[in-house]
Amino acid sequence: xxxxxxxxxxxxxxxxxxxxxxxxxxxxxxxxxxxxxxxxxxxxxxxxxxxxxxxxxxxxxxxxxxxxxxxxxxxxxxxxxxxxxxxxxxxxxxxxxxxxxxxxxxxxxxxxxxxxxxxxxxxxxxxxxxxxxxxxxxxxxxxxxxxxxxxxxxxxxxxxxxxxxxxxxxxxxxxxxxxxxxxxxxxxxxxxxxxxxxxxxxxxxxxxxxxxxxxxxxxxxxxxxxxxxxxxxxxxxxxxxxxxxxxxxxxxxxxxxxxxxxxxxxxxxxxxxxxxxxxxxxxxxxxxxxxxxxxxxxxxxxxxxxxxxxxxxxxxxxxxxxxxxxxxxxxxx
Numbered sequence: 001x002x003x004x005x006x007x008x009x010x011x012x013x014x015x016x017x018x019x020x021x022x023x024x025x026x027x028x029x030x031x032x033x034x035x036x037x038x039x040x041x042x043x044x045x046x047x048x049x050x051x052x053x054x055x056x057x058x059x060x061x062x063x064x065x066x067x068x069x070x071x072x073x074x075x076x077x078x079x080x081x082x083x084x085x086x087x088x089x090x091x092x093x094x095x096x097x098x099x100x101x102x103x104x105x106x107x108x109x110x111x112x113x114x115x116x117x118x119x120x121x122x123x124x125x126x127x128x129x130x131x132x133x134x135x136x137x138x139x140x141x142x143x144x145x146x147x148x149x150x151x152x153x154x155x156x157x158x159x160x161x162x163x164x165x166x167x168x169x170x171x172x173x174x175x176x177x178x179x180x181x182x183x184x185x186x187x188x189x190x191x192x193x194x195x196x197x198x199x200x201x202x203x204x205x206x207x208x209x210x211x212x213x214x215x216x217x218x219x220x221x222x223x224x225x226x227x228x229x230x231x232x233x234x235x236x237x238x239x240x241x242x243x244x245x246x247x248x249x250x251x252x253x254x255x256x257x258x259x260x261x262x263x264x265x266x267x268x269x270x271x272x273x274x275x276x277x278x279x280x281x282x283x284x285x286x287x288x289x290x291x292x293x294x295x296x297x298x299x300x301x302x303x304x305x306x307x308x309x310x311x312x313x314x315x316x317x318x319x320x321x322x323x324x325x326x327x328x329x330x331x332x333x
Contacts, residue, residue, distance in 0.1 A: 004031060004059065005059040005091075006059065009287075010287075034049075053085040054084040091129075092127065093130050095137065112133075128317045154281065155186065157281055171198065175243050176203060205243075226256075241274070243255075257277055258281045262288060264288065272301035278304070280304055283307065283308050
């Protein structure tokens, strides 16, 4: 079946990488399609496919981190269904509302479930996404979900930090108890692929309220170690920056953070610029928000950030679907 991939949110940086990977992976049955997306003066959104999608497998690449983009994705799915696409597969490098994976208040919502129902009810036949905040979100869907884990994006980075910079002093760190599984998966991946066995420490934290840390307790040896914090996302950077400052105060040689989703909202750049973090490595699942060019501290925080592309893993997922092969085998490469 012929396949087309469309980009819905102006991600021309990532689509250029995807184009290159399509050639490298020899996916002759897949090409980049074209569409027109517009917002009318009253705020209504319209999507029109200018490439024919009849009888084709349609991939819709969109990091829907805003209400407008969520609506754009839903409108695009509907347009593809009405244009007789055979399959419609949203690619969500960043899954919206992932932190609302359970009821946190007695009469609160489960936002991640709402997004799953929206996509499925519109006509999505499969979903590709990256490093979900909680694995159980896959269970909100009654269609297949291809979940690309962060360990496949950052294993080379961790190996590079060990081999080229920090060696035996390097330690992996989970910023909370819930992230320990993620850190262990990165540790296991690096051990299996690069024969590097890294120790793990953990931070136990309590919150006063959302985006505000009350207290931190470090479990494990820190003094004389170089710490690499691994997490799924960085929003306002409060957790990462407080963790880095705490670790350095306890005698750590330095701290680098690796996060899959660089949201960097509100005071994030200022906090990163002022913190003890040496570097923040993130994927391109979201476009970096441009800091205020007149704010030197924001620029300093921005300058500490390095980006790893998701393009190779996106194409791996597409290849697995197009050719009916195991995505696990492709991700191991």
